[in-house]
Amino acid sequence: MSPSRIVETQYFTFAHPPQELILKSGVKLGPVTLAYETYGKLNAAKSNAILIFHALTGDAHAAFWHQGDKNPGWWDLMIGPGKAFDTDKYFIICSNIIGGCKGSTGPSSVNPATKEPYGLRFPVITIEDMVAAQKHLIDHLGIKTLLSASGGSMGGLMALEWALRYPGTLHSAIPIATNYKHTAQQIALHEVARQAIMSDPNWNKGDYYGKALPAQGMAVSRMIGHITYMSERSMEEKFGRKLQGKEKVGYDFSQDFEVESYLKYRGASFVQRFDANSYLYISKALDYFDLSEGSDLVEVFKNVKTKFLIITFTSDWLYPSYQSKDVVKAMKANDIDVSFIEIETSYGHDSFLVEIEGQSKLVSHFLSNVAKAVIK
Amino acid sequence: MSPSRIVETQYFTFAHPPQELILKSGVKLGPVTLAYETYGKLNAAKSNAILIFHALTGDAHAAFWHQGDKNPGWWDLMIGPGKAFDTDKYFIICSNIIGGCKGSTGPSSVNPATKEPYGLRFPVITIEDMVAAQKHLIDHLGIKTLLSASGGSMGGLMALEWALRYPGTLHSAIPIATNYKHTAQQIALHEVARQAIMSDPNWNKGDYYGKALPAQGMAVSRMIGHITYMSERSMEEKFGRKLQGKEKVGYDFSQDFEVESYLKYRGASFVQRFDANSYLYISKALDYFDLSEGSDLVEVFKNVKTKFLIITFTSDWLYPSYQSKDVVKAMKANDIDVSFIEIETSYGHDSFLVEIEGQSKLVSHFLSNVAKAVIK
Numbered sequence: 064m065s066p067s068r069i070v071e072t073q074y075f076t077f078a079h080p081p082q083e084l085i086l087k088s089g090v091k092l093g094p095v096t097l098a099y100e101t102y103g104k105l106n107a108a109k110s111n112a113i114l115i116f117h118a119l120t121g122d123a124h125a126a127f128w129h130q131g132d133k134n135p136g137w138w139d140l141m142i143g144p145g146k147a148f149d150t151d152k153y154f155i156i157c158s159n160i161i162g163g164c165k166g167s168t169g170p171s172s173v174n175p176a177t178k179e180p181y182g183l184r185f186p187v188i189t190i191e192d193m194v195a196a197q198k199h200l201i202d203h204l205g206i207k208t209l210l211s212a213s214g215g216s217m218g219g220l221m222a223l224e225w226a227l228r229y230p231g232t233l234h235s236a237i238p239i240a241t242n243y244k245h246t247a248q249q250i251a252l253h254e255v256a257r258q259a260i261m262s263d264p265n266w267n268k269g270d271y272y273g274k275a276l277p278a279q280g281m282a283v284s285r286m287i288g289h290i291t292y293m294s295e296r297s298m299e300e301k302f303g304r305k306l307q308g309k310e311k312v313g314y315d316f317s318q319d320f321e322v323e324s325y326l327k328y329r330g331a332s333f334v335q336r337f338d339a340n341s342y343l344y345i346s347k348a349l350d351y352f353d354l355s356e357g358s359d360l361v362e363v364f365k366n367v368k369t370k371f372l373i374i375t376f377t378s379d380w381l382y383p384s385y386q387s388k389d390v391v392k393a394m395k396a397n398d399i400d401v402s403f404i405e406i407e408t409s410y411g412h413d414s415f416l417v418e419i420e421g422q423s424k425l426v427s428h429f430l431s432n433v434a435k436a437v438i439k
Numbered sequence: 440m441s442p443s444r445i446v447e448t449q450y451f452t453f454a455h456p457p458q459e460l461i462l463k464s465g466v467k468l469g470p471v472t473l474a475y476e477t478y479g480k481l482n483a484a485k486s487n488a489i490l491i492f493h494a495l496t497g498d499a500h501a502a503f504w505h506q507g508d509k510n511p512g513w514w515d516l517m518i519g520p521g522k523a524f525d526t527d528k529y530f531i532i533c534s535n536i537i538g539g540c541k542g543s544t545g546p547s548s549v550n551p552a553t554k555e556p557y558g559l560r561f562p563v564i565t566i567e568d569m570v571a572a573q574k575h576l577i578d579h580l581g582i583k584t585l586l587s588a589s590g591g592s593m594g595g596l597m598a599l600e601w602a603l604r605y606p607g608t609l610h611s612a613i614p615i616a617t618n619y620k621h622t623a624q625q626i627a628l629h630e631v632a633r634q635a636i637m638s639d640p641n642w643n644k645g646d647y648y649g650k651a652l653p654a655q656g657m658a659v660s661r662m663i664g665h666i667t668y669m670s671e672r673s674m675e676e677k678f679g680r681k682l683q684g685k686e687k688v689g690y691d692f693s694q695d696f697e698v699e700s701y702l703k704y705r706g707a708s709f710v711q712r713f714d715a716n717s718y719l720y721i722s723k724a725l726d727y728f729d730l731s732e733g734s735d736l737v738e739v740f741k742n743v744k745t746k747f748l749i750i751t752f753t754s755d756w757l758y759p760s761y762q763s764k765d766v767v768k769a770m771k772a773n774d775i776d777v778s779f780i781e782i783e784t785s786y787g788h789d790s791f792l793v794e795i796e797g798q799s800k801l802v803s804h805f806l807s808n809v810a811k812a813v814i815k
Contacts, residue, residue: 088690187690247678247698248671254699255662257692258706259635262655279638283659286631295624295759302623304729312727314464314563316633316719320726322623323630330634343692350696351688353680380756383671 068143070127070136072098072166077199084161084196090186094175097200098123098159098166102142103150105206110438112206113148113430114197115157116214116221119345120337122165125157126150140419147419147426152434153210158200160193162345164338167196171272171338183269188344190217190352194224201232210437211430213237215415216382217345220352223390226369227354235370235433237426240379240415242386243360244353249381252291253346256284260339269340277339282330284342289329294378294411298322360393367394371401372429374422376414402429444519446503446512448474448542453575460537460572466562470551473576474499474535474542478518479526481582486814488582489524489806490573491533492590492597495721496713498541501533502526516795523795523802528810529586534576536569538721540714543572547648547714559645564720566593566728570600577608586813587806589613591791592758593721596728599766602745603730611746611809613802616755616791618762619736620729625757628667629722632660636715645716653715658706660718665705670754670787674698736769743770747777748805750798752790778805 076096078084083093100123105112115125115138126142128135136157142148148155159167162185170185177184201209212222212233219241226236245253263280265271290298302322306312309319318324355363373391375384384405394401404425408418415422452472454460459469476499481488491501491514502518504511512533518524524531535543538561546561553560577585588598588609595617602612621629639656641647666674678698682688685695694700731739749767751760760781770777780801784794791798 090690183692187692244680246671247674247680247696248666248669250680250696251662251666251674251698251702254694254696254702255659255666258655258662258703259638259659261692262635262639262659264640279634283631283635283638286627286634287663290624290627290631293624295622295756298623298627302627304620304623304626314466314727316559316563316637316723318630320623320626320630322627326627326630327634347692351690380671 068127069130070100070102070124071129072100072123074098074166075200075203077203084192084199086186086192087189088187092161092168092186095161095168095196095199096166096172097161097196099200100124100126100136100157102126102155103153105154105204106438108438109206110208110210111152111434112154112156112201112204112209114201114209114212114225115142115148115155116212116218117157117159118214118216118218119349120342121218122163123157123159126155137416141423141426147423148213148430149427153430156201156204158197160345161196162188162193162341162348164341169338170269170340170344180272182272182340185340185344187347189348190220190224191228193348194221194228198229207232209233210433211235211237213239213426215239216241216412217349220349220354223354226367226371227363230366230368233369234437235372235429237372237374237429238387239374239422240376240382240412242382243390244355245350246386250350252287252381253350256287257343257346259283259287260343266339271339276334278331278334281334281337281339281342282327285330285333286326289326291381292411292413294380294409296378296409297411300409360389361396364394364397364399367397367399369399370433371399372425373401373403374415374425375405376408376410376412376418377405378409379412379414381412444503445506446476446478446500447505448476448499450474450542451576451579453579460568462562462568463565464563468537468544468562471537471544471572471575472542473537473572475576476500476502476512476533478502478531479529481530481580482814484815485582486584486586487528487810488530488532488577488580488585490577490585490588490601491518491524491531492588492594493533493535494590494592494594495725496718497594498539499533499535502531513792517799517802523799524589524806525803529806532577532580534573536721537572538564538569538717538724540717545714546645546716546720556648558648558716561716561720563723565724566596566600567604569724570597570604574605583608585609586809587611587613589615589802591615592617592788593725596725599730602743602747603739606742606744609745610813611748611805613748613750613805614763615750615798616752616758616788618758619766620731621726622762626726628663628757629726632663633719633722635659635663636719642715647715652710654707654710657710657713657715657718658703661706661709662702665702667757668787668789670756670785672754672785673787676785736765737772740770740773740775743773743775745775746809747775748801749777749779750791750801751781752784752786752788752794753781754785755788755790757788
């Protein structure tokens with residue numbers, strides 16, 4: 064790749080005591096570090112910035128290459144020169160979240176008060192807290208208004224939350240494959256994953272740093288996750304009943320089918336790349352999130368002037384389209400300028416990461432229109 | 440209840456060595472015991488018998504009451520005087536399966552060769568093996584032809600398997616909420632449940648009898664199961680975001696939401712009522728099952744003369760209707776007399792146990808027609 068597409072993760076630390084971040088729960092947290100990356104150039108008017116939010120186990124490395132890496136960032140198909148989030152035109156920022164384990168303050172960070180990793184002594188954080196921390200980063204970068212904010216899955220929730228929380232700072236937002244509050248099924252799937260982790264004796268009530276990791280619990284939680292990220296059809300097309308390195312089934316409890324081996328492999332590698340406690344904290348934050356907080360969703364969007372493009376995928380059963388349609392209805396009732404597209408695809412929830420063509424065109428066109436009005 | 444609706448489980452043991460049951464894998468198993476119950480009276484011509492198959496964690500106690508019990512059998516809403524499987528007219532037999540833990544020979548049984556529980560030394564069994572064992576029971580009862588055979592989920596597979604394996608012995612069959620081979624997603628969901636059990640240190644490679652049980656692993660596997668047995672909508676209607684004994688969320692990792700507590704409760708009680716190894720064996724049998732064995736499904740039904748009523752449920756995402764529709768198409772190509780009904784319901788896969796009204800009428804009417812032709 065060209066040297067201009069090499070990127071390094073940056074770190075921003077803020078809110079040193081006594082100016083801690085006051086969390087939604089009332090607990091104070093500080094100092095807070097956020098890992099982030101940027102792609103493209105901020106223009107002189109600082110009017111071309113777009114904030115990208117990642118999904119549950121994502122990180123700040125959304126695009127380009129880290130020196131020596133074999134693969135680019137997780138949304139490199141969407142972010143780059145001439146791509147949907149065009150780095151020739153826009154200044155793209157992707158920030159990691161608090162509670163995570165990819166360079167930002169989270170349960171695996173050292174608690175300055177005790178010099179030990181927080182573990183379960185880390186305060187429970189919410190989507191609102193994650194967004195509040197990222198607002199500090201945007202302020203730090205001297206950016207007063209964002210041209211857009213976008214993300215899939217949890218990232219989509221964060222885009223919606225930003226629009227509500229900082230209504231004057233966001234010209235547009237592109238929430239993808241998301242909803243506005245977790246349903247019973249979404250909470251249930253997360254709770255199973257959490258119970259799988261907490262059932263692992265190595266989890267040890269969150270104090271496993273420097274010891275054996277809760278690998279088995281993490282593997283089971285990841286296997287569940289992968290099933291929910293794909294669709295029934297995409298699993299069938301990819302695996303069907305294909306056998307794994309065998310001509311016939313073994314009549315034993317080894318992995319007979321490719322889909323079993325695939326999930327086991329993905330499960331086993333998960334503990335190497337993600338912190339178990341972070342998984343607990345972030346999944347819980349998702350479950351707590353409710354944009355309406357029990358009140359009328361139409362009321363919620365009353366003061367919002369942001370222009371929206373909302374994208375869903377037909378085969379996404381984890382975040383089904385009807386949830387976004389409810390958001391669209393509430394926005395329309397407030398005369399908010401919103402476009403809603405449900406893309407036909409068999410890739411399930413993962414579509415926002417893989418179903419690039421339809422999505423790219425939509426995003427590119429939408430951003431061009433927003434930019435025409437904003438960037439003089 | 441009336442004394443006539445008290446029932447006791449019976450036991451039938453067959454195939455003492457050297458006449459063991461030869462399993463599909465080639466392994467010999469014996470002696471084999473099956474637990475079973477009967478309801479109603481076998482007529483003199485022995486022409487009014489209906490065989491009921493249960494689902495994965497079911498048992499022979501399909502209807503009526505065990506003396507002193509608070510609840511009747513698992514399909515009591517469908518089986519009884521004047522009900523769909525009318526015990527005033529028909530002789531209903533429900534047999535447990537080999538591999539199970541409800542009175543039939545399975546991994547928790549004592550291996551006569553070693554005087555120890557089999558554990559993982561129990562041979563892997565298949566749906567075909569379960570059905571073959573039940574054929575011994577029907578022979579033992581002196582029944583040459585069955586008026587019908589029916590079951591939901593795994594029970595539906597067994598009804599289909601019986602029709603193929605013993606084509607002259609079955610006048611009709613009613614497979615409900617089932618398919619003809621497990622898809623990648625169905626295998627994947629089972630494999631996660633198995634991994635959850637096998638990850639529990641108490642599982643101890645299957646040798647936990649008389650010791651601490653793999654309760655945590657069983658709980659996680661059951662939580663996954665419950666999510667798949669319900670629909671997204673039925674979970675939302677039952678639980679939504681209701682809190683569990685709290686006015687507001689706790690901002691901790693206790694159960695905040697009712698759906699979390701419900702699943703945890705159901706998970707925790709599972710190990711008390713079901714054997715972990717049986718769960719492994721039976722789920723694996725389901726995954727191995729493929730009525731077509733890779734060949735053309737139309738060919739499979741070539742010699743079948745059984746009359747079918749096939750029922751599915753709109754919200755059943757674990758065994759979606761399209762799978763049964765494929766079976767119906769293959770049957771129709773063979774001029775088999777098949778009625779197919781997809782019942783509109785929000786109860787998901789569990790519908791066959793709870794959505795009784797529409798199902799009862801269909802089954803009752805279908806059986807009356809079959810009986811008219813068969814019972815002189």
